[in-house]
Amino acid sequence: xxxxxxxxxxxxxxxxxxxxxxxxxxxxxxxxxxxxxxxxxxxxxxxxxxxxxxxxxxxxxxxxxxxxxxxxxxxxxxxxxxxxxxxxxxxxxxxxxxxxxxxxxxxxxxxxxxxxxxxxxxxxxxxxxxxxxxxxxxxxxxxxxxxxxxxxxxxxxxxxxxxxxxxxxxxxxxxxxxxxxxxxxxxxxxxxxxxxxxxxxxxxxxxxxxxxxxxxxxxxxxxxxxxxxxxxxxxxxxxxxxxxxxxxxxxxxxxxxxxxxxxxxxxxxxxxxxxxxxxxxxxxxxxxxxxxxxxxxxxxxxxxxxxxxxxxxxxxx
Amino acid sequence: xxxxxxxxxxxxxxxxxxxxxxxxxxxxxxxxxxxxxxxxxxxxxxxxxxxxxxxxxxxxxxxxxxxxxxxxxxxxxxxxxxxxxxxxxxxxxxxxxxxxxxxxxxxxxxxxxxxxxxxxxxxxxxxxxxxxxxxxxxxxxxxxxxxxxxxxxxxxxxxxxxxxxxxxxxxxxxxxxxxxxxxxxxxxxxxxxxxxxxxxxxxxxxxxxxxxxxxxxxxxxxxxxxxxxxxxxxxxxxxxxxxxxxxxxxxxxxxxxxxxxx
Ligand SMILES: Nc1ncnc2c1ncn2[C@@H]1O[C@H](COP(=O)(O)OP(=O)(O)OP(=O)(O)O)[C@@H](O)[C@H]1O
Ligand SMILES: [Mg+2]
Numbered sequence: 227x228x229x230x231x232x233x234x235x236x237x238x239x240x241x242x243x244x245x246x247x248x249x250x251x252x253x254x255x256x257x258x259x260x261x262x263x264x265x266x267x268x269x270x271x272x273x274x275x276x277x278x279x280x281x282x283x284x285x286x287x288x289x290x291x292x293x294x295x296x297x298x299x300x301x302x303x304x305x306x307x308x309x310x311x312x313x314x315x316x317x318x319x320x321x322x323x324x325x326x327x328x329x330x331x332x333x334x335x336x337x338x339x340x341x342x343x344x345x346x347x348x349x350x351x352x353x354x355x356x357x358x359x360x361x362x363x364x365x366x367x368x369x370x371x372x373x374x375x376x377x378x379x380x381x382x383x384x385x386x387x388x389x390x391x392x393x394x395x396x397x398x399x400x401x402x403x404x405x406x407x408x409x410x411x412x413x414x415x416x417x418x419x420x421x422x423x424x425x426x427x428x429x430x431x432x433x434x435x436x437x438x439x440x441x442x443x444x445x446x447x448x449x450x451x452x453x454x455x456x457x458x459x460x461x462x463x464x465x466x467x468x469x470x471x472x473x474x475x476x477x478x479x480x481x482x483x484x485x486x487x488x489x490x491x492x493x494x495x496x497x498x499x500x501x502x503x504x505x506x507x508x509x510x511x512x513x514x515x516x517x518x519x520x521x522x523x524x525x526x527x528x529x530x531x532x533x534x535x536x537x538x539x540x541x542x543x
Numbered sequence: 544x545x546x547x548x549x550x551x552x553x554x555x556x557x558x559x560x561x562x563x564x565x566x567x568x569x570x571x572x573x574x575x576x577x578x579x580x581x582x583x584x585x586x587x588x589x590x591x592x593x594x595x596x597x598x599x600x601x602x603x604x605x606x607x608x609x610x611x612x613x614x615x616x617x618x619x620x621x622x623x624x625x626x627x628x629x630x631x632x633x634x635x636x637x638x639x640x641x642x643x644x645x646x647x648x649x650x651x652x653x654x655x656x657x658x659x660x661x662x663x664x665x666x667x668x669x670x671x672x673x674x675x676x677x678x679x680x681x682x683x684x685x686x687x688x689x690x691x692x693x694x695x696x697x698x699x700x701x702x703x704x705x706x707x708x709x710x711x712x713x714x715x716x717x718x719x720x721x722x723x724x725x726x727x728x729x730x731x732x733x734x735x736x737x738x739x740x741x742x743x744x745x746x747x748x749x750x751x752x753x754x755x756x757x758x759x760x761x762x763x764x765x766x767x768x769x770x771x772x773x774x775x776x777x778x779x780x781x782x783x784x785x786x787x788x789x790x791x792x793x794x795x796x797x798x799x800x801x802x803x804x805x
Contacts, residue, residue, distance in 0.1 A: 277661065279800045298800065303663035311804075312658040315554070317561045329550035330662035374658070 229255045229382055229414040230276065235285035237271050237438075245271040247438035248285065253431075255381075256412040258404065260419060260429035262532060268438040269418040270309065273384050276416070277307050289382055303331070305382040306375030313367070316360040320351060320370050323359060324377060331378035338377065345373040348403055350396065364391040372400065376407075382414045383407065389421060397421070401428050426528040434535050441535050446528060453531050456497040459504055462520035463511060464491045470514040474507065491519055498523075547664055548672040555646045555676035565645055569684060573634050577692035580630065582699060584622050588615055589703045616708065619700060624711040625771045627692070629760045631717065632725060634688050636753050639681035639726040640733055646673045647737035648746045651803065660800050670794070674730055681726040689718055712773045720780035727787035729753055731794050738802050 230253040237246040246268040253259050261269050274280040276287055278298025286293060294301040314323045321342060328338025346352045349369040354362065362370065368391050375383060385404070389397040405428045407413040419425050425432070426446065433443040442449055460479055470476075471494065479493040498504060504523060511518060526534070559565050650656040659669060697707050732753070733746050740746035760771075 279657070279660065279804060281799065281801060298660075299663045299665045299668075302661050307661045309657070311654050312661060313654040314658060315558065315655055316653070317558060326550060326554055327658070327662065330547045330659075330664065332544075332547065332663075 227255045228252045229257075229290055230259075230416060231288040232272075232276070233286050233288075235272075235275060235282045235287050237268075237275055237280060238283040245438050246275065249435070249438070249440055250285075251433055251440065251443060253414055253416065255414050256408055257431055258408045258415045258417060258429045260417050260425040260432045261435065262419065262422065262425065262432060262528075263435035264536060266437075267435045269435060270386055271438075272435070273307070273309060273386050273416070273418060277301060277305065277384055303378070304380060305384060306378070306380035307384045307386075308368075308371045308375045308388050309384075309386040312371065314359055314370065314374065317358060319356050319358050320346065320362070321355040323370070324374060327374050328377050333378065341377055342373065345376055346370075348399075349373055350399060365393060365396060368392060369396065369400065372403075379411075380413065382416070384416045386418045387420065388417070389419070389424060397424060404428055422527075422529045422532055432528070434532065436536055446531075449528075449531050450526055453534050454526055456499055457501060458495055458497055458524045458526075459507065460493065460495045460520075460522045460524065461508075461511065461518060462491050462493050463516045463518045466492070466494075466511060466514065466516040470511065470516070474510060544664075544668070547662070548668060548675075551659075551664070551669065551672035552676040552679065555642070555673060556680060558649070559642055559645055559680065562645070565641055569638050569641055569680075572637050573684060573688040573691070576630050576633060577627070577688050578695050581622070581627060581692060581696050584626075585619070585696065585699045585703065588618055588622075615704065616706075619704070620708050620711075623696065623708055624713050628713050628717045628771050628776065629757065631685075631688070631692075632722060632757055633754060635681045635685045635722040635726040636729050636757070638684040639677050639729045640747055640753070642677040642680045643673075643730040643733040644737075644743045644746045646676055647734055648740045648743045651737065652742055657804055660803070666798060666800065666803075670734070670798070674727075674734065674791075677730045678723070678726055681730075682723060685718060685722050685726075689714070713771060713776055716773055716776045716780060721776055721783060724780055724783035724787045725753075728783060728790060731787065731790040734794055735790070735797065738798060738805075 230251075232249050232251045234248045234250050235246060236244070236248055238244050249268075249272065261272065263269055271280065275282055276289055276294055278294035278301055281295040286295070288294075289301045290304050292300045292304075315326070318326065321339070324342035324345075325335060325338045328342065329335070333341065343352065343355070346355050349372060351366060351369055351373065354366060359367065359370070368388065372385075372388055375385075383404075388404075389400050392400060401424050404415055404417070408415055408430075417425070417429065431443070431445050432449060434441040434449075442452060444452070461476070466476075474496065476494040476496045479495040496507070498507070501523060504521070508518060508521060559569065650659065660666070664672070693710065701707050736746050
């Protein structure tokens with residue numbers, strides 16, 4: 227079942243700023259969708275369109291079959307939202323805040339307390355539950371926001387940079403929680419983020435947006451295929467003649483140049499279009515008198531794809 | 544749904560009572576207006592009755608029969624039933640505008656409004672809950688202030704003059720008709736300005752304009768131009784209730800999440 231559908235949605239802010247332009251996307255239930263793009267690309271605007279905070283200038287969208295611009299309260303009952311500008315009350319404690327928001331979602335006081343305690347424990351906030359929010363750090367507030375968004379067991383989660391202020395340990399913890407939600411509870415997750423490495427760990431599909439336009443969407447494999455399907459092979463070797471280097475189209479690897487400086491080994495890399503070419507490459511180096519210390523094959527990472535796509539766009543325009 | 548609305552109302556009450564900067568004026572103004580000022584009046588009449596020349600014109604407007612009970616009693620009755628009601632109106636105006644400003648503009652200022660909008664209540668229900676919270680707070684403070692005022696004044700009068708003066712029909716009209724509709728006017732004016740206002744102070748300043756007509760009424764009292772009577776209060780209540788109704792109706796479809804959050 228499709229849980230989030232966007233159909234040629236466009237948002238032009240008053241003042242003529244075209245933040246989202248003819249965006250069409252759909253998400254399956256239980257999918258972790260990573261929504262990536264540089265600052266000002268339109269990610270937050272998209273989240274606000276999907277949660278009914280903004281009404282689209284053109285096109286339409288649906289969350290669990292409901293149009294958020296027409297019946298936002300019904301969408302909110304089924305979804306949890308974390309954004310930078312959705313804060314909680316400083317004069318209340320973490321627990322009081324969660325109980326208050328729980329009551330808005332129809333949770334009784336005891337039910338809300340139990341659910342909150344459970345979530346706070348998972349987010350490593352249980353020691354701060356009786357502190358007022360004014361004493362919370364940025365990262366603690368961010369984790370509490372996530373707890374708030376999860377209180378009512380939403381079917382869809384909209385997360386706008388949920389880990390941007392978190393230390394590596396908490397970020398990993400939150401990412402694990404997000405993935406668990408998708409895998410065990412079949413929650414659909416729409417995740418806007420700049421942290422591409424974390425995104426690559428937890429997302430099942432990606433969308434790349436720039437200046438309001440969708441540049442590409444798909445799984446990592448699909449993106450790789452569309453951007454550059456080639457595999458980079460890195461070889462650390464010694465005793466290779468320069469003739470052989472040019473014959474095999476090898477080039478000196480920039481990455482490991484510094485490491486290898488001063489030693490006899492050199493780091494070389496080349497691109498092949500399939501893994502099947504690697505054994506032959508190795509054989510030719512060895513028969514040419516080279517000593518191989520290390521061979522690795524790398525597919526382009528999400529980061530590589532991101533840079534290729536955003537740079538490619540610049541060249542075109 | 545109802546419990547969610549109650550939760551918002553309770554939370555709004557708590558945000559004001561937890562915030563000393565807001566709660567202090569809500570407490571202090573009534574204390575000054577209905578405890579300290581009446582006490583000064585009563586003491587003045589007791590110790591220097593001949594100084595009450597200011598009220599001469601006022602007294603001349605009273606029906607002759609009122610003068611029978613002794614000049615001091617008459618003056619006390621005029622103060623309680625004709626002068627104080629006008630002062631008293633400042634209380635609901637101030638309470639409801641402080642509360643409304645904190646509940647609408649304050650939430651926007653502190654970025655908690657967006658979170659509230661992500662809950663499964665419609666915009667109309669959130670507005671209803673917030674208007675109710677300000678209204679209830681205003682009524683609560685008004686009624687408590689009235690009780691405190693009667694207690695203090697009657698005690699003073701009983702101790703100093705040996706008898707008590709009953710409040711006239713003006714007071715129920717004031718408490719149950721005029722002050723609710725004036726509160727609603729103050730609240731809706733603040734709510735209307737809330738989308739544009741960026742800070743609480745800014746939106747509270749607008750409510751000051753509501754106090755101006757009241758000042759005219761007070762000056763008119765002292766100058767003896769017009770005297771607050773049950774009839775005058777009833778007419779004012781009707782006008783204010785009508786104005787409040789029109790303002791609230793205009794408020795309902797005025798806002799979207801988008802216009803509130805910009
Ligand atoms: N309220 C607003 N009024 C006018 N323009 C806006 C408003 N909010 C955002 N914009 C513009 O819309 C565009 C998209 O902004 P948006 O906040 O969606 O970007 P983003 O992808 O979330 O960026 P970031 O990574 O920095 O969070 C930007 O050009 C921004 O200037
Ligand atoms: Mg953003």
